[in-house]
Amino acid sequence: MTSNAFIAFQTNDVTRSIVEAIVEDNPGAIVVEQPAMVKIDVPDRLVIRRTSVEEKLGRDFDLQELQLHLITISGHLDETDDEFTLSWNS
Amino acid sequence: MDMKTSKKLGLKERYTMMTRDLAWDTTYQPMDKVFPQVGYEGIKIHDWDKWEDPFRLTMDAYWKYQAEKERKLYAILDAFNQNNGHLSVTDGRYINVLKLFLGSTPPLELMAARGFSMVGRQMVGAGPRVACQMQAVDEYRHFQTQIHSISNYNKFYNGMDEFAHQQSRMWYLSDGKSFFDDAITAGPFEFMVAIGFAFEYVLTNILFVPFISGAAYNGDMAAMTVGFSAQSDEARHMTLGLECIKFMLEQDPDNLAIVQRWIDKWTWRGTRKLASVGMMMDYMLPKRIMSFKEAWEIYFEQNGAALFTDLARYGVTIPKCFAQTVEEKEHVTHQSWLGFYMKPESTPFHTWIPGPDELDWLSEKYPNTFDKYYRPMYEYLDAQEKAGNRFNNKTQPMNCQVCVNTIKYNEPGDPMEMCFRETVYQGEKFHFCSGHCQEIFEDEPEKYIQTYISSHQALQGNCAPEGVDTHAPDFNPGSHIADYWRLDPRATGDFNGSEDQKNFAAWRDLATKN
Numbered sequence: 112m113t114s115n116a117f118i119a120f121q122t123n124d125v126t127r128s129i130v131e132a133i134v135e136d137n138p139g140a141i142v143v144e145q146p147a148m149v150k151i152d153v154p155d156r157l158v159i160r161r162t163s164v165e166e167k168l169g170r171d172f173d174l175q176e177l178q179l180h181l182i183t184i185s186g187h188l189d190e191t192d193d194e195f196t197l198s199w200n201s
Numbered sequence: 202m203d204m205k206t207s208k209k210l211g212l213k214e215r216y217t218m219m220t221r222d223l224a225w226d227t228t229y230q231p232m233d234k235v236f237p238q239v240g241y242e243g244i245k246i247h248d249w250d251k252w253e254d255p256f257r258l259t260m261d262a263y264w265k266y267q268a269e270k271e272r273k274l275y276a277i278l279d280a281f282n283q284n285n286g287h288l289s290v291t292d293g294r295y296i297n298v299l300k301l302f303l304g305s306t307p308p309l310e311l312m313a314a315r316g317f318s319m320v321g322r323q324m325v326g327a328g329p330r331v332a333c334q335m336q337a338v339d340e341y342r343h344f345q346t347q348i349h350s351i352s353n354y355n356k357f358y359n360g361m362d363e364f365a366h367q368q369s370r371m372w373y374l375s376d377g378k379s380f381f382d383d384a385i386t387a388g389p390f391e392f393m394v395a396i397g398f399a400f401e402y403v404l405t406n407i408l409f410v411p412f413i414s415g416a417a418y419n420g421d422m423a424a425m426t427v428g429f430s431a432q433s434d435e436a437r438h439m440t441l442g443l444e445c446i447k448f449m450l451e452q453d454p455d456n457l458a459i460v461q462r463w464i465d466k467w468t469w470r471g472t473r474k475l476a477s478v479g480m481m482m483d484y485m486l487p488k489r490i491m492s493f494k495e496a497w498e499i500y501f502e503q504n505g506a507a508l509f510t511d512l513a514r515y516g517v518t519i520p521k522c523f524a525q526t527v528e529e530k531e532h533v534t535h536q537s538w539l540g541f542y543m544k545p546e547s548t549p550f551h552t553w554i555p556g557p558d559e560l561d562w563l564s565e566k567y568p569n570t571f572d573k574y575y576r577p578m579y580e581y582l583d584a585q586e587k588a589g590n591r592f593n594n595k596t597q598p599m600n601c602q603v604c605v606n607t608i609k610y611n612e613p614g615d616p617m618e619m620c621f622r623e624t625v626y627q628g629e630k631f632h633f634c635s636g637h638c639q640e641i642f643e644d645e646p647e648k649y650i651q652t653y654i655s656s657h658q659a660l661q662g663n664c665a666p667e668g669v670d671t672h673a674p675d676f677n678p679g680s681h682i683a684d685y686w687r688l689d690p691r692a693t694g695d696f697n698g699s700e701d702q703k704n705f706a707a708w709r710d711l712a713t714k715n
Contacts, residue, residue: 114506114507114510114511115503115507116507117504119410121429121433145411145414145490145491146414146415146417146418146490147413147414147417147418147425147429148410148414148417148429175212175258175262175266176266178258178266178270178433178437179266179269179270179273179433180433181432181433181436182409182410182429182432182433182436183405183406183409183410183432183435183436183439184436184439184440185504185507185508186507187255187443187447187511188255188256188440189255190212190255190256190257191211191212191213192211192212199507199508199510199511200510200511
C-alpha cells in the first residue's frame with residue numbers, strides 16, 4: 112500500500128520557492144493550497160534539496176531555515192546539510 | 202571571484218558533539234538511582250545512544266530560529282492590534298471560538314511545558330533530554346503567545362478574563378485537564394506516547410492546521426500567526442513522539458505489548474478530546490474551509506494509516522478504536538454543539554442555531570447523517586427559541602469517569618441510542634461514555650476513581666464561594682456554581698441579544714463610517 116509523505120508550509124515569499132523546488136524534485140507531488148498555507152503530498156518519499164531551493168531563491172539556504180515556515184510533516188524524517196527527507200515504509 | 206568556505210562540521214557531527222558528547226554518566230551515584238523513573242513502567246532500554254533526534258537541532262540553532270519566529274509573530278500581532286483587527290473578523294460570533302480556545306488550550310500548553318521539563322529530567326539519554334528541554338520551552342512559548350494574542354480581544358469582549366480560574370473548575374474544560382493530568386501522572390514513556398504521539402500527531406494536526414487556516418480565512422491574523430507559529434514547533438514535536446515509539450520498539454520485543462496498550466488508550470483519549478475541536482470547525486467558524494469529517498479523513502485516517510502501516514514491521518496494529526472513530530466522525534461535532542447549545546448559562550461563550558445557509562453547508566458535508574438526525578433537532582430548537590422558549594438545561598451534566606466528556610455520544614451502530622457503560626468498583630458505580638473509556642478505567646481503576654468531576658463536586662457542596670453554608674437545609678448547589686466559576690453573566694446565553702453582538706455591530710459601523 113502506498114502512503115503519502117507530506118509537508119505543509121505557511122504561504123510566503125520564501126516558501127513559494129521551496130514549493131517550486133519540491134515540485135521539480137518530486138515527480139507525482141500534489142500541491143494543495145488552503146487559506147494561508149500550502150500542503151504538498153508525495154507518495155512514499157518527499158525530498159527537499161538544498162541546491163534546488165538555493166537556485167529558486169537566488170541565495171544561500173540552510174535547510175534548518177525550514178523551521179521558520181513549517182506547519183506540519185508526515186513521515187520519518189532524515190535531515191542532512193543537503194537534503195530534508197520524509198518517507199514511509201523505507 | 203566567489204570563494205565559498207566549506208562548513209567546519211556537517212550537521213550530523215555538529216549534533217553529536219553538541220548533544221551526546223556533552224553528556225556524561227554519573228560516578229558518585231549509580232545511574233539507576235539518578236534516573237529511577239525510566240524502569241517502573243516495564244519498558245526495557247539497552248542502549249540510550251541509539252536514540253537520535255532526526256531534526257539534529259542543536260541548542261544554539263534552536264535559540265536562533267525560535268527568536269526569529271517570535272520576531273515575526275509579534276510584528277504581525279502588533280500590526281493586527283494597531284489596525285483594529287478585531288473588527289475585521291467575518292462575524293461577531295467568531296470571537297466565541299477564541300473564548301473556548303483560551304480556556305481549553307493555553308492551560309494545556311503550560312501542562313505540556315511542565316510535563317516535558319519533568320520527562321527531560323527523567324530520561325537517561327542526552328538525545329531525548331535535549332529534545333524534551335526544547336519542547337518544554339516551546340510549550341511555554343505557546344502558552345504565553347496564545348494568551349498574549351487573545352488579550353487584545355479581552356479589551357472589547359466578555360468572558361475571557363477568568364479563564365485561568367475556570368480551567369480547573371468548569372465542567373466543559375475538564376476533558377482537556379484530565380487528559381494532561383492523566384499523562385503527567387503516568388511514567389515518562391507513557392507521557393511521551395500520550396503527548397508526543399497521540400496529542401501531537403493526532404490532535405495538533407487538526408487543531409493547528411485546518412482550524413488555524415480557518416481562522417485566517419475568517420480574518421483573524423492574530424490567531425493565525427500564533428497558531429502557525431506554534432505548529433512550526435509541532436513538526437519537531439511529532440518527530441520526537443514518533444522517534445520515541447520506534448526507539449522503544451527497537452530496544453526490546455517485550456516493549457511491544459506495553460506500547461500497543463498505550464497507543465490504544467491515548468488514541469482514544471485524543472479522539473474524545475477532538476470532539477470539541479471539530480465542533481469549533483463545523484459550527485463556530487462563520488466561514489469554513491473544510492468539515493471536521495474531511496479533516497479527520499486527511500489527518501487521522503490517511504495519515505494514521507500511513508503511520509500504522511509503517512509501524513506494522515514492529516508488530517504494532519492499528520488502534521482498537523479506529524473503526525469506531527470512523528463511524529463517529531459523522532456525529533460527534535453535531536452532538537457536541539447541541540450539548541453546548543442546551544446549556545446557555547454554563548459557559549463563558551455564546552452559542553446559537555446555525556443560519557439557513559450554514560445548515561445547508563452541514564447537510565452537504567454530512568450527507569449520511571445531518572438531515573436524518575440533526576437538522577430536525579436544530580429546526581425544532583430554532584422554532585422554540587423564536588416562540589420565546591429558548592432551550593435551557595439547568596441540571597448538572599453526567600460525565601465519563603475517564604475522559605470527563607459529558608455523556609452524550611451514541612451507541613456504536615445506533616445513532617438514536619445514547620451510549621452508557623458502567624463498572625462497579627469497590628462497591629461504587631462509575632459511568633463511562635464508551636466501551637473504550639470503560640476499558641481504560643478497568644486497567645487502572647485506582648487512578649481513575651480520583652478523577653475531578655465538576656458536577657460531583659458541586660453536589661458534594663465543594664463548589665460554592667467562600668461564606669456560603671453548604672450544610673444549610675436549603676442549600677442548592679446549582680444556585681452558587683456560577684459564582685464559584687466567576688462566570689460573567691454578560692458572557693453567557695445565546696449570541697442573539699448579547700452585549701458582544703451589539704458592540705461588534707456598533708463598532709464595525711463606526712469603523713466604516715465617520
